[in-house]
Amino acid sequence: MSGDPRTVVRKFLARPQHEGAGAVVRRSIGRFELKYFDPFLVLDEFSLTAPAGFPDHPHRGFETVTYMLQGSVTHEDFEGHKGTIGAGDLQWMTAGRGIVHSEMPASHGTQKGLQLWINLSSRHKMIEPRYQEIESSDIAEANEDGVNVRVIAGESLGIRSPIYTRTPTMFLDFTLEPGAQIKQPVPESWNVFVYVLEGEGVFGKSRSSSTTAHHLLLLGPGDRLKAWNRSSKTLRFILVGGEPIGQPVVQWGPFVMNTQEEIDQTIQDFENFENGFEKARYWRSEATQDQEF
Incomplete structure (x- = not known):
């Protein structure tokens, strides 16, 4: 190591705010003062107590990393993928061209974790969705x-x-x-x-x-x-x-692309259930069906 040690150039306190359906998050990236820190779009420290959670919602154009600190969360998507990640477990999800999924509490008490959104380059934004999951004991x-x-x-x-x-x-x-x-x-x-x-x-x-x-x-x-x-x-x-x-980064909620035209096309694809969102037409997660929001 021949360079210099890194020093702190900016510091933020992540204050609690409401997100999803009753969830509480401390957002430090993706907030007014720091909308983007290339390639990172969002960093949330989240807290969920049933029935609060993140019911069915779409993504396109980036990856989400969910790292559980306490409790457990069940995730489901319209491809039929379903699982539960507990304390210390990790899920690295590539949304790519499109996914609709839910993330809901899987146990009593308060579930806590981190979720990081990582941008994808233009050549990777429309790849097929994929998951990488690692149990705590395998990290x-x-x-x-x-x-x-x-x-x-x-x-x-x-x-x-x-x-x-x-x-x-x-x-x-x-x-x-x-x-x-x-x-x-x-x-x-x-x-x-x-x-x-x-x-x-x-x-x-x-x-x-x-x-x-x-x-x-x-x-x-x-x-x-x-x-x-x-x-x-x-x-x-x-x-x-x-x-x-x-x-360039153009974001509309859970969609992150490079141009406004691509965002407009993504919204159209989602609303018309096409170009990656076909299975969203008739799908609802089991967890969301069990709750009333």
């Missing part, structure tokens, strides 16, 4: 000097994730015990951020002020991140980076 994990890392995507402490990312992406879940520190390499050309889940930590420079839970940190140029846990409690955060796509 690559390493421990070293008071640092635990779960490698969702990319590489850390000598281990690599099997997840395939069409838009080159790293997604690391770090837990630092009191007194621990890390130095994580990141590609110099990528956009990189940190989101703090619990505890408080120092990021970028050793003399920086501590950052607490629910804060998003955008990192400046450099080839590595340094972080320290100087508190008496455990620090947990995600480090996410991606290769910028550098193409």
Whole structure:
């Protein structure tokens, strides 16, 4: 590593807001102050308590990464795909040309997790939908000097994730015990951020002020991140980076394309049940049918 360590250039507190059908999210990317951080469209820390959830809704033109922190969520789509992801499990869904699905609580109490939307380049926006799902026990994990890392995507402490990312992406879940520190390499050309889940930590420079839970940190140029846990409690955060796509972004709700004409065509396709949305005409998820919204 011959470059410079990355420093914090912007900092946001993700405040709770309502989304979906009664769900509460802390949105840090995709908000008024930060609409897009190429290639990342949305980052939500979500909280669901039945009957709240995300009933049937469409997507086109990007990928969604759902990483459960507590409880479990059942997802269904109009292709007949159905499953439940629990605490520590991961679903990496490529919406591509079109998907309609639901994400609803699968257990009692409050379900918590993260959902990240990653943009696709113009040549990948209309590919066929696909899923990659990894159970918690199969996520690559390493421990070293008071640092635990779960490698969702990319590489850390000598281990690599099997997840395939069409838009080159790293997604690391770090837990630092009191007194621990890390130095994580990141590609110099990528956009990189940190989101703090619990505890408080120092990021970028050793003399920086501590950052607490629910804060998003955008990192400046450099080839590595340094972080320290100087508190008496455990620090947990995600480090996410991606290769910028550098193409125009036109978004209309759950549709993300490159031009307004493509968005207009997507809306028409969805309303007319064609060009990827054919199966939406008669489909409703079981979870949504069981609830009244």
